[in-house]
Amino acid sequence: MNKTFGPYRRLRQRSREIAFVSSASELLSWDLETYMPPKGLDFRAEQLAYLSGQAHRLWTAKTVGAWIAACEQQGFASDSPEAANVREWRRGYDRATKLPAALVEKFERTRALAREAWREARQRSEFGTFRPHLEKLLDLNRQKADCLGFQESPYDALLDGYEPGTRASQLRTLFQELRPAIGAILGAALERSAAVPKDLLQGHYPLAAQQAFNREVAAAIGFDFEAGRVDATTHPFCSTAGPGDCRLTTRYRETDFTYSLYSILHESGHGLYEQGLPAEHFGTPLGSAASLGIHESQSRLWENHIARHPAFWEHWHPIACRHFPELKALAPAQLTAAVNRVTPSFIRTEADQVTYDLHIILRFEIEVEMLEGRLAVADLPAYWNEAFEKMIGLKVTKDAEGCLQDIHWSLGDLGYFPTYTLGNLNAAQLMARAQTECPGLEAGLARGEYNLLLGWLRDKVHRHGLRYPPQELMRLATGEPTSAVHHLLCLRRKFN
Amino acid sequence: MNKTFGPYRRLRQRSREIAFVSSASELLSWDLETYMPPKGLDFRAEQLAYLSGQAHRLWTAKTVGAWIAACEQQGFASDSPEAANVREWRRGYDRATKLPAALVEKFERTRALAREAWREARQRSEFGTFRPHLEKLLDLNRQKADCLGFQESPYDALLDGYEPGTRASQLRTLFQELRPAIGAILGAALERSAAVPKDLLQGHYPLAAQQAFNREVAAAIGFDFEAGRVDATTHPFCSTAGPGDCRLTTRYRETDFTYSLYSILHESGHGLYEQGLPAEHFGTPLGSAASLGIHESQSRLWENHIARHPAFWEHWHPIACRHFPELKALAPAQLTAAVNRVTPSFIRTEADQVTYDLHIILRFEIEVEMLEGRLAVADLPAYWNEAFEKMIGLKVTKDAEGCLQDIHWSLGDLGYFPTYTLGNLNAAQLMARAQTECPGLEAGLARGEYNLLLGWLRDKVHRHGLRYPPQELMRLATGEPTSAVHHLLCLRRKFN
Numbered sequence: 001m002n003k004t005f006g007p008y009r010r011l012r013q014r015s016r017e018i019a020f021v022s023s024a025s026e027l028l029s030w031d032l033e034t035y036m037p038p039k040g041l042d043f044r045a046e047q048l049a050y051l052s053g054q055a056h057r058l059w060t061a062k063t064v065g066a067w068i069a070a071c072e073q074q075g076f077a078s079d080s081p082e083a084a085n086v087r088e089w090r091r092g093y094d095r096a097t098k099l100p101a102a103l104v105e106k107f108e109r110t111r112a113l114a115r116e117a118w119r120e121a122r123q124r125s126e127f128g129t130f131r132p133h134l135e136k137l138l139d140l141n142r143q144k145a146d147c148l149g150f151q152e153s154p155y156d157a158l159l160d161g162y163e164p165g166t167r168a169s170q171l172r173t174l175f176q177e178l179r180p181a182i183g184a185i186l187g188a189a190l191e192r193s194a195a196v197p198k199d200l201l202q203g204h205y206p207l208a209a210q211q212a213f214n215r216e217v218a219a220a221i222g223f224d225f226e227a228g229r230v231d232a233t234t235h236p237f238c239s240t241a242g243p244g245d246c247r248l249t250t251r252y253r254e255t256d257f258t259y260s261l262y263s264i265l266h267e268s269g270h271g272l273y274e275q276g277l278p279a280e281h282f283g284t285p286l287g288s289a290a291s292l293g294i295h296e297s298q299s300r301l302w303e304n305h306i307a308r309h310p311a312f313w314e315h316w317h318p319i320a321c322r323h324f325p326e327l328k329a330l331a332p333a334q335l336t337a338a339v340n341r342v343t344p345s346f347i348r349t350e351a352d353q354v355t356y357d358l359h360i361i362l363r364f365e366i367e368v369e370m371l372e373g374r375l376a377v378a379d380l381p382a383y384w385n386e387a388f389e390k391m392i393g394l395k396v397t398k399d400a401e402g403c404l405q406d407i408h409w410s411l412g413d414l415g416y417f418p419t420y421t422l423g424n425l426n427a428a429q430l431m432a433r434a435q436t437e438c439p440g441l442e443a444g445l446a447r448g449e450y451n452l453l454l455g456w457l458r459d460k461v462h463r464h465g466l467r468y469p470p471q472e473l474m475r476l477a478t479g480e481p482t483s484a485v486h487h488l489l490c491l492r493r494k495f496n
Numbered sequence: 497m498n499k500t501f502g503p504y505r506r507l508r509q510r511s512r513e514i515a516f517v518s519s520a521s522e523l524l525s526w527d528l529e530t531y532m533p534p535k536g537l538d539f540r541a542e543q544l545a546y547l548s549g550q551a552h553r554l555w556t557a558k559t560v561g562a563w564i565a566a567c568e569q570q571g572f573a574s575d576s577p578e579a580a581n582v583r584e585w586r587r588g589y590d591r592a593t594k595l596p597a598a599l600v601e602k603f604e605r606t607r608a609l610a611r612e613a614w615r616e617a618r619q620r621s622e623f624g625t626f627r628p629h630l631e632k633l634l635d636l637n638r639q640k641a642d643c644l645g646f647q648e649s650p651y652d653a654l655l656d657g658y659e660p661g662t663r664a665s666q667l668r669t670l671f672q673e674l675r676p677a678i679g680a681i682l683g684a685a686l687e688r689s690a691a692v693p694k695d696l697l698q699g700h701y702p703l704a705a706q707q708a709f710n711r712e713v714a715a716a717i718g719f720d721f722e723a724g725r726v727d728a729t730t731h732p733f734c735s736t737a738g739p740g741d742c743r744l745t746t747r748y749r750e751t752d753f754t755y756s757l758y759s760i761l762h763e764s765g766h767g768l769y770e771q772g773l774p775a776e777h778f779g780t781p782l783g784s785a786a787s788l789g790i791h792e793s794q795s796r797l798w799e800n801h802i803a804r805h806p807a808f809w810e811h812w813h814p815i816a817c818r819h820f821p822e823l824k825a826l827a828p829a830q831l832t833a834a835v836n837r838v839t840p841s842f843i844r845t846e847a848d849q850v851t852y853d854l855h856i857i858l859r860f861e862i863e864v865e866m867l868e869g870r871l872a873v874a875d876l877p878a879y880w881n882e883a884f885e886k887m888i889g890l891k892v893t894k895d896a897e898g899c900l901q902d903i904h905w906s907l908g909d910l911g912y913f914p915t916y917t918l919g920n921l922n923a924a925q926l927m928a929r930a931q932t933e934c935p936g937l938e939a940g941l942a943r944g945e946y947n948l949l950l951g952w953l954r955d956k957v958h959r960h961g962l963r964y965p966p967q968e969l970m971r972l973a974t975g976e977p978t979s980a981v982h983h984l985l986c987l988r989r990k991f992n
Contacts, residue, residue, distance in 0.1 A: 020546040023539070024520045027527060031737075035531075039723035040741030043519070043778070047738065050516040227535035241527075242543065245536030282539070 005074060007067035008082060011089055012284060014064060019242075019283025021055045027241040033233045034249065049108075060096050068093055081286055084467040088285030095161065098147050103140070110136050111412045118410030125400035127381050130410070135377045137412045138370055145371070154371050158415030162292045163422060165469045168368055171418050174425070175361045178484045179391075182358060182491070189342040189354045189495035200338045203326045205257035213257070213323040214250070214264040217316065221302055222454040223248075223268045224275055236263040238270035238299075243279035243287070246271045257324060258339055265307045269299035272454065276462025284465075291470035292416070293482070294461065296423020297430060304353055304424075305431040305490070306453070310336045311445035340494065344392045346401035354491055357424060358391045363406075363417040371414060426474060428486035430461070433478040501570060503563035504578060507585055508780060510560060515738075515779025517551045523737040529729045530745065545604075552600075556592050564589055577782055580963040584781030591657065594643050599636070606632050607908045614906030621896035623877050626906070631873045633908045634866055641867070650867050654911030658788045659918060661965045664864055667914050670921070671857045674980045675887075678854060678987070685838040685850045685991035696834045699822045701753035709753070709819040710746070710760040713812065717798055718950040719744075719764045720771055732759040734766035734795075739775035739783070742767045753820060754835055761803045765795035768950065772958025780961075787966035788912070789978070790957065792919020793926055800849055800920075801927040801986070802949070806832045807941035838991065840888045842897035850987055853920060854887045859902075859913040867910060922970060924982035926957070929974040 025048055032044050058064075068089050076083040114133035121130035145154030155168040211230075219225060233249040240246050248267040253259040273295060281287030289295045306312060313320075313332040320335075321327045327335070342352045348359040366383065369375035375383055384403040385396040396402040408416050434456045435441055441452045460477035467473075471481045521544055528540050554560075564585050572578040610629035617626035641650030651664040707726075715721060729745040736742050744763040749755040769791060777783030785791045802808060809816075809828040816831075817823045823831070838848045844855040862879065865871035871879055880899040881892040892898040904912050930952045931937055937948045956973035963969075967977045 017546065020543045023543060024524060024547065028520060028523060031523060031527070035725060035727075036737075037721065037723050037725050037741055039720070040738050043738035043740060047516045047519060050513065051520065224535070225533065227533050229531060229533050231531075241532075242536050242539035244539060245533055 005071065007070035007074075008076075008086070011064070011067050011071065011085070014058060014067075015089075015283045018055050018058050021051055021058065022283075023240070023242050025051045025055070026239050030239045030241065030247050030249075033235075033237070034231045056096065059093065064089075065093055065097065081467060085285050088288075088466050091164065092285075095148060098149070099144060100147070103143060103147065107137075107140050107144070107412060110140060111410075114412065115407075115410045118404070118407065122400050122404045125398040125404065127399045127404060130404060131377055131380075134380075134409060137409065138377060138414075141412060141414050142371065153368065155368050155415060158371075159418065160415075162416050162419050163470060164291055165471055166291075166293070166418075166422070171364060172368075174482070174484055175364060175421070178357055178421070178488070179361055181484065181488050182354060183391075185488070185491050185495055186342070186354055189491075190344075192495060193340075193342040196337045196341050198341070198343075200330070200334060201258060202255055203257075203324070205254055205324050207252055207254060209323040210252055210254075210257050210260050213320060214261055216319065217261065217307075218248075218264055218268045218271075220448055221265070221268060221272070221306065221450045223271050227275055228271055230264065236267050238267045238274065240274045243277075243282040246274045257320075262303055262307065262339065266299040266303040269302035270295060272302070272457070273298040273462055276458045277465050278463055281465060286465045286467055288466045290461075290464070290466050290468065290473050291422075292419035293422030293426060294470050294473060296420055297426030298457070298461070300423050300427035301431055301457075305427060306445065306450070308336070308340050308353070309445060311442070312336070313339075314446050315448035342495065344394050346388075346394060346396060347405055354495060355392060357421045360417050360421040362387050362391060364421075366403075367414050367417065422482055425482050425484055425487045428490045429474065429478050429480070429482065430457070432486040432489070433460075501567065503566035503570075504572075504582070507560070507563045507567065507581070510554060510563075511585075511779045514551050514554050517547055517554065518779075519736070519738050521547045521551070522735050526727075526735045526737065526743050526745075529733075530727045552592065555589065560585075561589055561593065577963060581781050584784075584962050587660065588781075591644060594645070595640060596643070599639060599643065603633075603636050603640070603908060606636060607906075610908065611903070611906045614900070614903065618896050618900045621894040621900065623895045623900060626900060627873055627876075630876075630905055633905065634873060634910075637908065637910050638867065649864065651864050651911060654867075655914065656911075658912050658915050659966060660787055661967055662787075662789070662914075662918070667860060668864075670978070670980055671860060671917075674853055674917070674984070675857055677980065677984050678850060679887075681984070681987050681991055682838070682850055685987075686840075688991060689836075689838040692833045692837050694837070694839075696826070696830060697754060698751055699753075699820070701750055701820050703748055703750060705819040706748055706750075706753050706756050709816060710757055712815065713757065713803075714744075714760055714764045714767075716944055717761070717764060717768070717802070717946045719767050723771055724767055726760065732763050734763045734770065736770045739773075739778040742770045753816075758799055758803065758835065762795040762799040765798035766791060768798070768953070769794040769958055772954045773961050774959055777961055782961045782963055784962045786957075786960070786962050786964065786969050787918075788915035789918030789922060790966050790969060792916055793922030794953070794957070796919050796923035797927055797953075801923060802941065802946070804832070804836050804849070805941060807938070808832070809835075810942050811944035836990065840890050842884075842890060842892060843901055850991060851888060853917045856913050856917040858883050858887060860917075862899075863910050863913070918978055921978050921980055921983045924986045925970065925974050925976070925978065926953070928982040928985070929956075 028044060028048055028051070032041070032048075036044060068086065071082075071086045072090070076086060110133070114130070114137055117133045118130050121127060141158060142154055145157035148157040148160070150157040153168045159166055159168060159171075215225070215230065218230070227244040228246040228248065230248045230250065232251060234251060236248070236250045238246065238248050248264065248271050250260045250263045250267065273289060277287050277289065279287070310333065313335040317327065317330075317332040317335060340353070342354045344355055345351055348356070348363075351359055362384070365387070366375065366380065369383075370377065370380070380403050381399050388402065389395050406417075408414075434453055438452045438456055441456075444450070444452055461473065464473060468476060474480070474482050524540060524544055524547070528537070528544075532540060564582065567578075567582045568586065572582060606629070610626070610633055613629045614626050617623060637654060638650055641653035644653040644656070646653040649664045655662055655664060655667075711721070711726065714726070723740040724742040724744065726744045726746065728747060730747060732744070732746045734742065734744050744760065744767050746756045746759045746763065769785060773783050773785065775783070806829065809831040813823065813826075813828040813831060836849070838850045840851055841847055844852070844859075847855055858880070861883070862871065862876065865879075866873065866876070876899050877895050880895075884898065885891050902913075904910075930949055934948045934952055937952075940946070940948055957969065960969060964972060970976070970978050
């Protein structure tokens with residue numbers, strides 16, 4: 001019994017074919033955001049819909065189900081890589097085939113309209129425009145959850161699409177610990193931050209100098225520019241066009257070089273994960289990221305635990321000064337203080353390290369309330385504004401800065417937000433473990449040496465792909481499932 | 497009977513699907529040449545092979561043949577657009593299905609190896625390395641011609657893939673007129689050119705200034721940058737990723753701005769044709785270029801008849817001076833003289849307007865001789881060198897500058913080269929007709945006004961797509977099939 005077993009080989013082959021099509025879509029989407037001329041849009045949108053339909057058809061063919069069943073019946077050793085592929089193929093196949101085609105199509109059509117309505121609604125800060133669309137998407141998400149099946153909450157069925165095996169009840173426990181603890185840290189953090197002038201880093205940082213510096217930093221942490229590149233887009237992202245081809249994007253402010261730098265560090269974290277996945281398994285679960293919460297842990301780890309660590313600017317300050325001579329007027333510690341400034345904000349994507357998870361907890365609560373039928377969409381803005389003020393202390397006056405700010409719900413994505421906080425928790429937990437297991441790691445940071453850390457991440461996380469479900473991966477890597485302990489420890493150490 | 501006839505609708509739908517896949521390949525290929533990181537190559541090559549296989553499978557399905565047969569049986573009015581689509585679908589289907597899969601695969605494998613061998617052979621200027629590969633490709637091309645069928649020469653079957661309906665015997669007649677006539681012009685042209693210093697335009701032209709000037713010129717002749725863009729590659733090309741998305745590339749020499757400018761003008765000519773094809777027919781013959789010889793006529797027309805015309809620099813000299821202040825030292829007439837300098841060269845792609853077609857005639861003769869069995873591949877270098885010296889007067893000392901210079905044969909493309917000369921002839925013929933039919937055209941050129949000409953080309957050529965076979969299109973546009981008359985008239989007027 002080995003991987004040359006016919007049905008297994010066919011599944012690998014089919015996965016490869018789907019990877020050809022899906023990677024083409026990835027590149028077409030990347031191009032849409034980077035270089036496509038505006039008049040290319042209509043055709044590109046149709047083309048992407050066609051290709052995603054093709055990938056879906058390739059995967060939901062009856063013969064695929066038969067191959068999976070044959071693999072299950074023959075049985076691979078339960079701890080073998082092959083068994084992991086079969087486990088995830090089954091999961092993916094069931095998720096893809098349990099939904100009736102009519103529901104999928106209705107979902108796609110509703111999404112397309114909702115997205116446009118959301119753009120308009122956000123621009124005018126007018127929730128009413130988006131409301132009927134969100135109602136439809138909520139209803140379709142309930143239907144989706146019913147089709148997929150769940151034990152405790154319909155939320156679990158949706159969450160499972162992003163974070164295999166995690167349940168809403170587990171998140172609730174985590175978040176119940178997290179919320180008051182963050183509240184307790186916030187006061188002191190705000191006090192410390194008040195001493196850091198808001199415009200400390202304001203200056204003129206030419207685009208080309210930012211690009212050169214960002215590239216130097218990304219290469220230093222290990223991003224392979226022979227197997228990747230950086231371009232400019234409105235919203236930063238990381239996209240993989242194939243093994244050996246990972247593309248990061250960022251955006252620039254000439255008045256603030258940290259705006260592009262920290263987004264490049266974040267995306268490089270994603271990119272390092274993608275570049276560390278085993279290329280020979282590309283297109284199969286063994287060559288794929290374990291979950292969104294694991295993916296986000298890699299970006300947060302480099303962005304927050306490395307690049308917001310005092311040692312970071314000790315090493316990089318003199319180099320940054322070569323690119324931006326005006327930074328000579330500042331000490332490394334001032335740079336560290338500036339990039340760790342805590343200040344409550346309306347917008348999640350601009351949130352600091354302390355308040356960020358409060359934004360997520362709010363969204364999680366709202367999603368569960370709506371999905372389980374205790375919160376009507378019509379009452380969403382009032383609910384949001386009240387809860388937001390209670391949590392973060394700011395009074396929302398515009399829905400554009402409140403419940404309309406994120407694109408996720410307009411895409412019909414419910415259950416996605418918690419993976420950001422899981423990423424924060426996983427990052428702290430992985431970092432703590434890496435420091436324990438690699439004695440020289442901390443000292444290396446001040447010399448700009450990251451190979452110990454990257455090597456550890458490659459070994460404990462990247463090379464496994466989706467061999468283990470995310471919580472098992474965390475247990476294997478750190479000895480325990482995701483908890484809030486290390487994240488809170490870090491925040492307290494930094495801000496209290 | 498109309499275009500909602502079931503099988504016709506299905507063929508349109510299938511063409512659309514193939515366009516989605518083929519356009520994805522186009523973009524992936526463009527990206528491979530422009531932005532792909534080096535380690536992306538292996539996967540990209542496999543992906544492109546898979547996608548081209550998919551497009552082929554979609555088109556050669558038995559059901560496609562049945563739909564075409566149904567359309568033929570029902571019958572569309574012979575002058576209708578639908579009939580044109582059906583005619584070309586039949587042609588394409590037959591060409592695609594007449595070749596046995598085994599032959600196609602063998603051809604692909606042989607090509608892949610031949611291309612690598614050619615690169616090596618050219619680099620070392622060592623024909624022996626390439627010889628066995630060319631022998632195989634020649635043999636496979638003979639088999640291909642046999643499968644496709646022909647009446648006079650196997651060459652016709654191959655040529656038909658690039659220039660529908662044209663035969664080797666017609667080319668021979670054209671070239672027999674062309675060759676001595678060019679020879680007669682060449683002497684005087686060389687004398688005139690001797691008076692123009694070779695380094696007249698040598699200078700320092702910064703990249704950014706070249707890009708800005710090229711863009712201004714391309715936009716002025718009508719290239720729509722909302723529906724296209726320009727990037728840098730080793731070899732310039734024009735690639736279409738969808739209706740409304742046409743991509744040109746060029747390369748730069750900082751010592752010579754005309755190097756990038758004239759290649760952008762050439763590619764813009766291709767781009768204007770692509771942008772002028774009817775978008776609603778994209779993916780069907782009605783939305784496709786008529787032939788390579790027509791495509792090349794569009795690039796040559798703008799490159800040679802417009803941008804090497806004295807009126808061009810009368811208008812553009814002052815604008816060019818804003819981008820390149822050192823050009824103030826020159827008069828417009830000097831620029832015109834410099835870009836029309838005639839000098840024999842070994843390399844086809846560097847050839848001037850007079851000698852260019854001699855390079856093509858040589859290749860055509862060799863291809864026919866080889867294909868019809870009168871010239872052995874082993875004797876190619878000696879044949880080339882002797883014929884080249886007789887025609888162009890230079891003694892070839894390295895095969896890299898002789899029979900190894902072009903990539904075409906290594907790709908297995910025989911029958912392609914003549915379309916370059918057809919392009920030259922068609923360009924002159926179309927230009928002559930446009931001048932007759934648009935009285936203000938010539939005067940407009942000196943004012944940098946190109947809309948009369950572009951409008952005429954849109955009306956006579958672009959909007960028809962492949963509605964008419966190329967020679968019929970030429971007859972409809974100019975009153976006669978492709979001839980050498982106008983091309984020779986132009987050359988004589990300019991150089992004698």
